Amino acid sequence: MDLLALFVDAIFVDNLALSFFLGICTFLAVSRTVSTALGLGAAVILVQSVTVPVNNLVHRHLLAEGAWSWAGLPTVDLTYLGLMLYIGVIAAVVQVLEMVLDRYFPTLHRTMGLFLPLLAVNCAILGGSLFMVERDYGFAESVFYGVGSGVGWAAAVVLLAGIREKLRYADVPEGLHGLGLSFIVVGLMSLGFLALADVRLG
Amino acid sequence: MDQRDRRTLLDPLIDNNPITLQILGLCSALAVTTTVATALTMSVALTTVLTFSAGIISALRNHIPRSVRLIVQITVISSLVLMVDEVLQAYAVEMSKRLSVFVSLIVTNCIVLGRTEGFAMQHGVKRSLLDGLGNGLGYSLVLILVGIVRELLGSGTLLGLTVFPLAADGGWFQPLALMLMPPSAFLLIGLFIWALRTWRRAQIEPSELPESALVLSETEALRDGLTRSVR
Numbered sequence: 001m002d003l004l005a006l007f008v009d010a011i012f013v014d015n016l017a018l019s020f021f022l023g024i025c026t027f028l029a030v031s032r033t034v035s036t037a038l039g040l041g042a043a044v045i046l047v048q049s050v051t052v053p054v055n056n057l058v059h060r061h062l063l064a065e066g067a068w069s070w071a072g073l074p075t076v077d078l079t080y081l082g083l084m085l086y087i088g089v090i091a092a093v094v095q096v097l098e099m100v101l102d103r104y105f106p107t108l109h110r111t112m113g114l115f116l117p118l119l120a121v122n123c124a125i126l127g128g129s130l131f132m133v134e135r136d137y138g139f140a141e142s143v144f145y146g147v148g149s150g151v152g153w154a155a156a157v158v159l160l161a162g163i164r165e166k167l168r169y170a171d172v173p174e175g176l177h178g179l180g181l182s183f184i185v186v187g188l189m190s191l192g193f194l195a196l197a198d199v200r201l202g
Numbered sequence: 203m204d205q206r207d208r209r210t211l212l213d214p215l216i217d218n219n220p221i222t223l224q225i226l227g228l229c230s231a232l233a234v235t236t237t238v239a240t241a242l243t244m245s246v247a248l249t250t251v252l253t254f255s256a257g258i259i260s261a262l263r264n265h266i267p268r269s270v271r272l273i274v275q276i277t278v279i280s281s282l283v284l285m286v287d288e289v290l291q292a293y294a295v296e297m298s299k300r301l302s303v304f305v306s307l308i309v310t311n312c313i314v315l316g317r318t319e320g321f322a323m324q325h326g327v328k329r330s331l332l333d334g335l336g337n338g339l340g341y342s343l344v345l346i347l348v349g350i351v352r353e354l355l356g357s358g359t360l361l362g363l364t365v366f367p368l369a370a371d372g373g374w375f376q377p378l379a380l381m382l383m384p385p386s387a388f389l390l391i392g393l394f395i396w397a398l399r400t401w402r403r404a405q406i407e408p409s410e411l412p413e414s415a416l417v418l419s420e421t422e423a424l425r426d427g428l429t430r431s432v433r
Contacts, residue, residue, distance in 0.1 A: 019384050021232035025312050028228070080288065083306050084280045091273075121276075123310040130303035175399035176392075178407035179222070183392030190385040 003144045010148030013197050016124045017156040018190040020131075023124030027157055028182050030115070037161035041154025043112035045147065047097065047119050048128050051090050052146030055129040056139055058089055079133075086129045094120045124153050156193075160186060211332045214340035216402065220313045221344045222395045223405055227313035232387035234304050234345070238361050241349030242342075243297050247290070247305055249338030251282045252314050256334030258282075260322040275318050280309045313337060348390050356381030 016022040023044075030040050061067055063085065065077035098116045101109040119125055128149045132142050163185055172181055220226045227248075234244040258278050259266075266274050287305050290298040298305070308314065317337050322330040353359060358366035358375045367373020380386050399405045 021228070021384065021387065022307070024228040024232065025226060080284065083284055083287070083309060084277070087276060087280055087309060091276075121310050121312070121315060123307045126310045127303060127307055130306055134303055173396070173400075174403075174406050175396045177399075180392050180395040180399065183388050183395060187385045187388030187392060190388055194383060194385065 003140060006141060007144045007148040010145050011152035011155065012193060014131075014149070015152040015156060015193055016127060016149050017153050018186070018193045020127065022127040023122045023153060024186075026118060026122055026124075027153075027160070028179065028186075031157050031161040031164055031182070034158060034161045034165060037158045039111045040115045041157050042108075043115040043119060044122075044124065044153050044157075045150035046112070047090075047094060047116070047125055048150030048153070049143070049147045050097065051093050051125055052128050052132050052149070053139065053143045054093060055086050055089055056132055056137060056142035058085055059133050060139075082133060083130075086126060090125055090129070091120045124149075156189065159189060163189070207329065207332055210329050211336040214333070214336040215343060216340075216398075217405075219340045219344065219398075220316075220337045221341055221391070222398055226316045227311045227341055228391075232348075232384070232391065234301060235348040235352055235387055236356065236382050237353045238346065238349040240297070240300055241345045243290070243294070244301060244304065245338070245342030245345050247286045248308055248311065248313070248341055249335065251279065251286055251308050252317060252338040252341075253331055253334040255279045255282055255314055255318055256322040256330040257327055259318040260325060260327045260330035263323050266323075271323065272315075272319070275315060276309070279314050279318070283308045313341060344391070344394065347394065348387065351390055352381045352386060356386075 017024065017027050031037050059082065063078040063082055066074055068076045094116050128146060132145055137145055164182065167181065214220055221228060234240045255278055259275055283306060290305060317334055321333045350360065354365060355378045357377050358364060358368050366375035369376050
């Protein structure tokens with residue numbers, strides 16, 4: 001599959017937040033101001049671009065059927081252990097990223113450091129890895145998919161934060177305050193993204 | 203069952219619903235509601251995992267060192283999810299394919315971790331089981347309601363049985379294709395929350411809070427716990 005098309009697809013058509021509803025809890029909780037949304041978005045892009053390729057390597061070289069044939073165990077199929085390993089990898093990657101950022105990029109760490117640990121239990125991150133396994137991506141594909149899906153999620157959260165900042169001064173019915181209105185707004189955004197479903201490259 | 207136990211079980215259904223009030227576990231709630239059958243399966247899967255993980259964590263709570271408690275919890279939860287997933291693949295292959303990755307995603311469903319961390323770590327086994335069951339049922343209630351609306355209006359059926367004969371098959375009903383697409387799930391839950399809060403006015407959020415206190419404190423608690431446990 002064309003890598004660039006996969007990348008664009010991951011951003012617009014298969015948007016993790018708006019088409020697959022992944023990471024919605026964080027999505028709604030941390031979208032009150034554009035600046036926090038930007039920090040969160042950057043953290044998601046970073047974590048997603050690292051964990052998806054790493055989990056791809058884990059899947060193909062440790063878990064998939066035949067991965068252990070070099071050790072004389074050609075029939076061993078450990079895919080059922082995948083879930084636990086992916087979660088472990090994600091938690092570890094998040095922790096390492098945090099330490100690296102803290103040591104070498106302190107400014108960056110201040111903007112997104114707050115969100116990094118949260119992402120270890122975010123379904124968008126785990127979902128990205130699971131979709132990568134389900135769709136059987138190769139390594140190059142997984143890199144493009146990881147970055148693309150991260151960018152798509154980040155774009156959605158920043159857009160939502162922008163809309164919510166404007167809505168602060170709107171007079172909405174009482175029962176819709178907060179969560180209810182956010183849902184309606186996200187629904188309309190998701191409708192908007194549906195219109196991009198025909199965006200295809202090549 | 204005494205008064206307190208009954209409240210533990212029934213409160214999460216309407217008054218403290220995990221989806222509409224605690225803002226937990228939305229991710230999977232929306233994706234699997236295109237038909238009632240998938241919503242039901244997902245509800246059963248989540249309720250099972252939630253009840254048993256609450257029970258197990260509660261039984262272990264005095265033996266888990268504080269610093270590694272989140273890792274222990276995630277391990278227990280993911281083992282339970284693995285089992286549910288394997289059972290589904292063994293006995294309901296079709297359903298397991300339709301739910302795709304969403305059963306596995308129960309691991310990161312914040313309801314499960316939220317309840318084990320927020321309730322089961324402090325309470326006895328029996329009450330934790332009831333709390334898990336109650337929250338599972340509260341989640342199921344919303345899921346099934348949304349599933350009913352989407353399947354009925356989207357394809358004129360309920361659980362696969364025709365309710366509204368389709369125009370395409372000589373009936374009168376013109377299905378709303380939108381109901382089968384992602385946006386409708388958001389809109390329906392939004393409307394559902396609106397209706398619920400108009401009925402139970404105590405749940406209305408104050409209009410101008412800088413950050414919702416509840417959500418922020420919960421995310422912060424989770425974050426702090428995670429940072430501590432990993433260090």
